[in-house]
Amino acid sequence: MEPITIPCALIGLGHVGRSFLRILETKAPVLAARYGLVFLPILVADSSGVALRPQGFEPGTLRAHKEAGGRVADLAEYLPNASVAELLESSGCRLLLDASPVNLETGEPGLPLARRALSLGIPCVLANKAPLVLAFQELEQLAQEHAAGLAFSATVCGALPVINIGQRDLIGGEIALFQGILNSTTNFILTEMTLGRSYAEALAEAQRRGIAEADPTLDVEGWDAANKLVIVANAVLGYPARLEEVSVEGITGLTPEHLDLLSGEGKVIKLLASAQRREDGSYRLQVAPTELPLFSFLGGCAGWEMGVEFHSDLYGRMYHKIWERDPLPTAAAMLRDAVNLWRG
Numbered sequence: 001m002e003p004i005t006i007p008c009a010l011i012g013l014g015h016v017g018r019s020f021l022r023i024l025e026t027k028a029p030v031l032a033a034r035y036g037l038v039f040l041p042i043l044v045a046d047s048s049g050v051a052l053r054p055q056g057f058e059p060g061t062l063r064a065h066k067e068a069g070g071r072v073a074d075l076a077e078y079l080p081n082a083s084v085a086e087l088l089e090s091s092g093c094r095l096l097l098d099a100s101p102v103n104l105e106t107g108e109p110g111l112p113l114a115r116r117a118l119s120l121g122i123p124c125v126l127a128n129k130a131p132l133v134l135a136f137q138e139l140e141q142l143a144q145e146h147a148a149g150l151a152f153s154a155t156v157c158g159a160l161p162v163i164n165i166g167q168r169d170l171i172g173g174e175i176a177l178f179q180g181i182l183n184s185t186t187n188f189i190l191t192e193m194t195l196g197r198s199y200a201e202a203l204a205e206a207q208r209r210g211i212a213e214a215d216p217t218l219d220v221e222g223w224d225a226a227n228k229l230v231i232v233a234n235a236v237l238g239y240p241a242r243l244e245e246v247s248v249e250g251i252t253g254l255t256p257e258h259l260d261l262l263s264g265e266g267k268v269i270k271l272l273a274s275a276q277r278r279e280d281g282s283y284r285l286q287v288a289p290t291e292l293p294l295f296s297f298l299g300g301c302a303g304w305e306m307g308v309e310f311h312s313d314l315y316g317r318m319y320h321k322i323w324e325r326d327p328l329p330t331a332a333a334m335l336r337d338a339v340n341l342w343r344g
């Protein structure tokens with residue numbers, strides 16, 4: 001059977017966007033043979049603007065252009081006075097992939113683009129958390145009204161399928177407690193600090209590997225984990241949480257001396273995100289450095305690992321973890337979402 005070609009818009013050509021292009025480069029035959037799908041980036045954008053190539057950009061060439069320091073504005077197909085929002089419909093785009101930075105103030109560029117795409121019936125795959133944190137209910141409603149898929153498994157713990165498991169595999173369960181280490185930059189920093197490395201050195205390594213947020217204060221001050229907790233609450237716990245209700249404390253106040261002291265007692269400090277169910281069905285949401293026994297599931301998640309626990313009435317206690325130290329698995333989660341949207 002001839003594979004179906006899906007013209008896509010790819011917003012953001014940074015660590016995740018370029019990793020997504022690398023997957024298209026290397027996995028095109030697999031995607032065509034196994035799933036009958038060809039994802040063709042026709043509309044691409046970075047901070048310099050947008051370019052349109054109706055016959056599709058060659059993923060390897062585009063990735064190499066960006067890796068060499070090139071901008072979208074340098075491409076022959078650059079459209080100086082155009083915007084992605086305007087071009088979404090006229091270009092024939094059938095999928096929006098958002099790998100642009102988190103902006104919790106305005107939601108730009110991701111939120112208006114997701115709104116526009118869903119209103120046009122164009123499915124969206126998001127790695128960017130901001131649109132969901134700012135407008136989860138609205139986007140879900142738009143997706144339903146316009147029968148457009150909305151998938152975001154890449155937004156929580158990279159490629160660990162927290163959202164998928166929560167939505168698909170806990171049917172009928174009541175989750176009394178969800179908790180996890182949702183941010184690998186801080187987990188890596190804390191582990192390295194216990195091994196004697198400085199906070200600054202460890203953060204620099206996370207940035208070099210493309211794991212840290214573009215604005216790393218989101219990681220170290222706990223907001224990235226809080227964003228993920230809000231998404232889990234809305235998408236999995238059925239609780240319409242807002243970021244303002246999460247109690248948030250980051251890791252910037254922790255000292256190596258403090259970490260040393262605890263390790264002598266068989267404990268570790270982790271930046272723990274938790275959602276604890278209250279009697280009335282709402283959840284108490286918190287992100288805070290928390291002492292855990294070293295030999296507990298989350299206490300044992302070290303370095304580049306992230307992990308989550310679901311405690312529920314029907315499914316016992318579920319424990320899941322992942323090790324990832326570059327953005328490729330997150331890009332792969334976008335791919336899995338895109339394929340699943342089409343299969344669905």
Ligand SMILES: NC(=O)c1ccc[n+]([C@@H]2O[C@H](COP(=O)([O-])OP(=O)(O)OC[C@H]3O[C@@H](n4cnc5c(N)ncnc54)[C@H](OP(=O)(O)O)[C@@H]3O)[C@@H](O)[C@H]2O)c1
Nearest residue numbers: 012013014015016046047099100101102109127128214330
């Ligand atoms: N890195 C990870 O491991 C990871 C894991 C899970 C989720 N995420 C999420 O994935 C998203 C991308 O992360 P990243 O690490 O790839 O970030 P990044 O390396 O900073 O890349 C961001 C990309 O977005 C572009 N951009 C900035 N403003 C834009 C605008 N107004 N319109 C269009 N594009 C714009 C940037 O353009 P320039 O190239 O011109 O700077 C860059 O190409 C973020 O929302 C992040 O939270 C990342």
